[in-house]
Amino acid sequence: MNPKAAILSIGGEILDGRIQDTNANRFIRALNTIDIPVVNILSCPDDIIQINDSLRFLFLNCDIVLTCGGLGPTTDDLTREAVAEFTGGNLELNSTAENALSAYFERKQRRFDETNRKQAYIPSGSQLINNEIGSAPGFSINHNGKLIVSLPGVPRELSLMLKDSVLPLLLSLYPDKQPLHSEILRLFGLPEAAVGGIIERASLKPSTKVSYRATFPEIQLRLLSSSSAEVQEAAKIAAREIGEEYVFSRSLDESFPAVLHRLAVESGSTIAVAESCTGGMLGSLLTQNSGSSAFFHGGVISYSNELKQILLGVKNKTLSQFGAVSHQTAREMARGARTNARTAIGVSISGIAGPDGGSEEKPVGTFYVGHSTEAETVSYRFFFSGEREAIRRFAAFAAMDTMRRHLLSLPIHAKEQENED
């Protein structure tokens, strides 16, 4: 059997515009890992009739409806009642849920009263789904061969319950399904369309599912298969065809700053930055993770030319002759950052983020990355077309990528490269 799923978000916050729905995507990415497709996503208000109508509609095209929201203690929260009505049952006090709830309130040093006890009632015939970190328990119930799974709307709680309870439950109910093996390739430096084209031409096995997720400016390529050997082979082919050098990480837990952290620590290198158009964004990225002081010393936000001179030692002549956005200035900035901070590596960014300030020779989106070590100081010219914040973010990633490629002795694909005079 190849069950299909639908997602039902219950509550007014999404419909009145207060929040954007992010839970649907959490459900989908979890279901992807066991190869259950999602055919509909629906948001409806906290209303018993509308929830029932929604369930009826969704079950026309699917076998499993996963709901989120409407499990709180207030009178607005009607998911329990609606599901009980849909399945022709009543609400029953679940003693396990009651004990967990009263323990939860004790832990939080809050009073446990009748309003809160409401959350321990679940539809008759349903199975409790524990909530280890929040108050509202979830439940699942079979009805005429269809399955309803109801979870709270709090993202952290929902994610944990999905992983710990719902996926195992689905695997037990649908024994044909098995957890898919996955490989992640995290890429920087190629447009999504280019990666898509390469993967299409790579003719991976049809049984290998390919999906993309663009979290600008990186691209995440996910390969899924029921065979571990097949997905590893697919990852090998994909990385080879795209180019290994573009794969900066193979783990959702290792972000670009974490990669640099590891590479820098492995090679005993320390890093300092000098930022112009990014205004501190590179430093902010590099300090995203705890413990980044192991490799990152800091640096200078040299937004004004004066600070480039005072704090980085960029020469007045360099600025007047070549401009602040130039190979020469980027190199002097990188060298200044390194010598200031006495780090192994100094990296700099100077560019035109726009929307103003471009010229024919250096249009908006032009930026230079300087890279300085004791052995050599090099600068690279890059270009990215986009809006101001996108250009800045791309430039910060390009600087991280320049460091990564230096640490790994990989080629750097800049529009131009200049070495120190």
Added chain:
Amino acid sequence: MNPKAAILSIGGEILDGRIQDTNANRFIRALNTIDIPVVNILSCPDDIIQINDSLRFLFLNCDIVLTCGGLGPTTDDLTREAVAEFTGGNLELNSTAENALSAYFERKQRRFDETNRKQAYIPSGSQLINNEIGSAPGFSINHNGKLIVSLPGVPRELSLMLKDSVLPLLLSLYPDKQPLHSEILRLFGLPEAAVGGIIERASLKPSTKVSYRATFPEIQLRLLSSSSAEVQEAAKIAAREIGEEYVFSRSLDESFPAVLHRLAVESGSTIAVAESCTGGMLGSLLTQNSGSSAFFHGGVISYSNELKQILLGVKNKTLSQFGAVSHQTAREMARGARTNARTAIGVSISGIAGPDGGSEEKPVGTFYVGHSTEAETVSYRFFFSGEREAIRRFAAFAAMDTMRRHLLSLPIHAKEQENED
């Protein structure tokens, strides 16, 4: 008549997890401004039968269905066909759309062929909705007293078409409706629950609609009413009850960095920063908008103690006696930033973003903001409980708020304040 609306997102990218739906929220916020509530949001695949089933289901509870997606030139794009079938019509070539399309392709220097011409076909009986910036035109069609509006899924195109064409169309079709007058209060420094409580107790008129949007760490309070006088009065009451000092902006176009830009330029002040735990995030925020060099000179990312000493002149004794996260260090950092850059204002952040590094005296979430001018150098201790990135973002905003409050001579509500010895 009080029409209700529903939103139908058509296409596979949301259902297979590639992208998150953000268009629904765009529709909702536009419809809010003319007081049309949204009762359902549904995503369905590019499939003529499923689109028809979806329309039938949605029209059970509403009068208007707004669709997005499925208007491209490929064989996957079936929204035109599905709506034609639903309304019992055919697809007809619209010559205005054809001309606009061929002009669009000429502008983009791309070849206009039969595949592209497909986009100029719209359901018989429908009205064209021009797309000024993209290729896919939209359309609207009345059917048995119900209205279908179909727009492309590209966010920028959709937003523009909503504002320029769809809202005016809806106002003409539902003459009882009128554009609501709105007032926005953008707040920083109070929790959302506290703001909610204050607004509830303020007993605004029931005809004034109140909505919140939390774009961490700021809170946007939106007041809507058909009466301009009423909404202005409501905004006055709300600001008074919350406290005028917490309202940093009254415009969606003026972000916190833009407010500082304006205040600094108005007062002829320039700003430099010294950042520890935020690692450059404050500088990155301050340079979000073009032209920020008018007030922002740059500064130092003093992540290591060594850089605090070398680039900011923080005394070794201060670091060893009080620690890097202290009133004294924050003040010396702020003064160092100001004197380095010769700006009117220097502002610093030093804190413990966690998850490690906290102590009983200074738990994770503790941070100091230093503020230095020629007249005085002050430091403030703040605390925010949350995850690392949330603490860092809150601290960057708290530093901006400290500058704002200084420039406007408003009180600063820190846990502790210390002036220079």
